[in-house]
Every structure is written in C-alpha cells, then in structure tokens.
Amino acid sequence: MRKLSITDWFFVLLAVAVVAGGGIMVFAKSAPPMQHQNMGAVVPAAHSDGLSDTESGYRLEPVTTPGARGAAVPVAFRILDSTGKPVTRFLDNQTKQMHFFSVREDMAVFEHLHPVLEGDTWHTAVSLPDGGVYRLFAEFVPLDTADPRHPVVLGLPFSVPGDTTIAAVPAPADGVTATDGYTVQRVDRGELKPLSAHELRLSIRAPDGTPVSSLEPHLGANGHMTGFHTMLLSATHLHPVELAGIPLNNGELSFQAVFADRGEYRLFLEFVHGGKLRRAAFTVGVA
Structure with a gap:
C-alpha cells in the first residue's frame, strides 16, 4: 500500500473539514433563532443590522431616495420577497407594521418615522437640514417569523450634496x-x-x-x-x-x-x- 504524501494528507484533511463543516451548518440551522453558540455558552443573537438591502429572503427596493435638503423630502420603497413580489403585510411591531430610520454618519441627524403603504409601496418624508452621508433603515417583522422580537432590518446609503457641518460623536458619558x-x-x-x-x-x-x-x-x-x-x-x-x-x-x-x-x-x-x-x-x- 502506497504511503500518503503531503499532498494526499492535505486533501484528506480538507475532506474531513468539509464534512465537519456540513455538520456544523446543520446544527446551526436547527438551533433556536434567539440563541448563538459561543464556546459552549448560549447567549441571545444580535438583531439584523441593516448593513445590507437584503436579509432573510427580503430585499429593500428603493423607489424614491433623498437627493436634496429639505424639511419634508419624499422617500418611497418596496419590500420584496425571494421571488421579487412586493410584501405588503407584516406583524405589528410596537403597534406599527413598518419602522423607518434615517441617520447621518456623524449621528447628528436622526429621524424615526412610520411609512404609509400606498398600493405595494411604502411612503414617508424625511427632514434633512444639512448635507452629508446618510443611511436609511426599514424595520419589520415577517408574518411567518419564528421570533417576533427580532425584526428584519434592511438598509441603504444615500447622500445629500452641498457644504456639510460634521459634528463629533459625543464620547460615552453617564x-x-x-x-x-x-x-x-x-x-x-x-x-x-x-x-x-x-x-x-x-x-x-x-x-x-x-x-x-x-x-x-x-x-x-x-x-x-x-x-x-x-x-x-x-x-x-x-x-x-x-x-x-x-x-x-x-x-x-x-x-x-x-x-x-x-x-x-x-x-x-x-x-x-x-x-x-x-x-x-x-x-x-x-x-
């Protein structure tokens, strides 16, 4: 029988890793949605964070995004499922189906709004007193969720042109x-x-x-x-x-x-x- 070379051992170990990885993946999918395995300890999982426009089979499709300053700048968007179909019904989350946030990168401008559904599109208007780089977030709880306390949060960046007064984020304080x-x-x-x-x-x-x-x-x-x-x-x-x-x-x-x-x-x-x-x-x- 031929002795295994270094190359042979590499592929053997790679195959073992793939099998082990598959087992870990199955275990992770079968774990409760509010738990996170970490060194044998069980701690709550973090929420969806809005750093992507897609999450858990949903996608945020922008229809109208802000591009200028103003007291009531229109915003419109759709929430699409994995087939591309607009979703228009979610569970109530603190009395609202949809929570919407707009925040500037220096945290000096923030809004929390509740868009209105018109047809298959959600509409609201944001206050943008200054320029800069912003991010908008749409937060909702799907009807078929396994954990209504953990909403899906989708996000998109947008920018407002012109001179901008950037503020320093205050340090942690009591x-x-x-x-x-x-x-x-x-x-x-x-x-x-x-x-x-x-x-x-x-x-x-x-x-x-x-x-x-x-x-x-x-x-x-x-x-x-x-x-x-x-x-x-x-x-x-x-x-x-x-x-x-x-x-x-x-x-x-x-x-x-x-x-x-x-x-x-x-x-x-x-x-x-x-x-x-x-x-x-x-x-x-x-x-």
Missing part, C-alpha cells in the same frame, strides 16, 4: 440632557460586551430634577430605543423591560440590549411625558 431640560442618566454599571445580553437602566428626571414616576405609552410601550454603531452604521433595536403603564421605580426605565460588535453606539431614546414626545441621545462603549 448623563445627557434631553429635550426641554429632561435628563436621562445611565445608572447600570455593567460593562457592555458584544453578543451578550445586557439590561440598560436609565434614570429619567423632569426639568425640576424630580424622578419621572410614570410615562405615557409610546408605540404601545414605555418607550422606544434604537442604536447605531458610530463607525459601521449598523442598527440595534432595544426592547423596553417595564410594561406600558407600570410606574417607574425612582424614574428608572430599563431596556434589553444585545450589541453585535465592539465599538461605540449612539442610542436614541424616545418617551412621552406631559403629552409630548421627547428624545434623548447618548453614547455607550462596547468592549
């Missing part, structure tokens, strides 16, 4: 002043790690310094928060822990979070108090 003098302070002290479950606890205080005892429902919840990686521009959706209508303990509101990558994230918190929608933005570091 406190931030929100709209109308409200302050939001992160009070949890846990270190944030990628692909690990975290609970962010935020203390919300009114302009007079007193803790906000309760919030009015916003999109069927106590609040809404979306984050964006400051370098990659990937999107992260965070889920509120306290149910709508439940009083806050010392003004604290909590969110469940899983961050996919290391780096800094700019988080945009929206909440309703005193009959008005308010927004606070702050930066966290994931290491």
Whole structure:
C-alpha cells in the first residue's frame, strides 16, 4: 500500500473539514433563532443590522431616495420577497407594521418615522437640514417569523450634496440632557460586551430634577430605543423591560440590549411625558 504524501494528507484533511463543516451548518440551522453558540455558552443573537438591502429572503427596493435638503423630502420603497413580489403585510411591531430610520454618519441627524403603504409601496418624508452621508433603515417583522422580537432590518446609503457641518460623536458619558431640560442618566454599571445580553437602566428626571414616576405609552410601550454603531452604521433595536403603564421605580426605565460588535453606539431614546414626545441621545462603549 502506497504511503500518503503531503499532498494526499492535505486533501484528506480538507475532506474531513468539509464534512465537519456540513455538520456544523446543520446544527446551526436547527438551533433556536434567539440563541448563538459561543464556546459552549448560549447567549441571545444580535438583531439584523441593516448593513445590507437584503436579509432573510427580503430585499429593500428603493423607489424614491433623498437627493436634496429639505424639511419634508419624499422617500418611497418596496419590500420584496425571494421571488421579487412586493410584501405588503407584516406583524405589528410596537403597534406599527413598518419602522423607518434615517441617520447621518456623524449621528447628528436622526429621524424615526412610520411609512404609509400606498398600493405595494411604502411612503414617508424625511427632514434633512444639512448635507452629508446618510443611511436609511426599514424595520419589520415577517408574518411567518419564528421570533417576533427580532425584526428584519434592511438598509441603504444615500447622500445629500452641498457644504456639510460634521459634528463629533459625543464620547460615552453617564448623563445627557434631553429635550426641554429632561435628563436621562445611565445608572447600570455593567460593562457592555458584544453578543451578550445586557439590561440598560436609565434614570429619567423632569426639568425640576424630580424622578419621572410614570410615562405615557409610546408605540404601545414605555418607550422606544434604537442604536447605531458610530463607525459601521449598523442598527440595534432595544426592547423596553417595564410594561406600558407600570410606574417607574425612582424614574428608572430599563431596556434589553444585545450589541453585535465592539465599538461605540449612539442610542436614541424616545418617551412621552406631559403629552409630548421627547428624545434623548447618548453614547455607550462596547468592549
């Protein structure tokens, strides 16, 4: 019997690797959708991040994309399935079938909107006060999803020409002043790690310094928060822990979070108090 040469051993090992890889692939597909295998530990999976216009068999097809500044610049798009057919019905996700975000690369311009469906096309209008490089995101939950808490997020870049005033992304800090003098302070002290479950606890205080005892429902919840990686521009959706209508303990509101990558994230918190929608933005570091 002939001895195996170095070349023979290479192809033997390659064949073993292919077989093993196939087994791993089958195992990964059979794993629960909210789990991620990592060194034997089970942690939640990160959300679809919007860095691509295709994900999970869906594609974002632009119809009208912004190309100029303005207070109400039209945007229109379709969501297509794997056969190219427009999809016009999704599960309600915080009371809406479709969430839409527009963010500039320096995080200084951000909008959260809810497009209206006309025929097979979703329509909205964005406020673009300045030029620069932006990214738009469409977030929805398919009707046949195995996990309604993990939406599909599709994204596309666009740019607005002209002189642009770029702002530095604020560094991670404990406190931030929100709209109308409200302050939001992160009070949890846990270190944030990628692909690990975290609970962010935020203390919300009114302009007079007193803790906000309760919030009015916003999109069927106590609040809404979306984050964006400051370098990659990937999107992260965070889920509120306290149910709508439940009083806050010392003004604290909590969110469940899983961050996919290391780096800094700019988080945009929206909440309703005193009959008005308010927004606070702050930066966290994931290491």
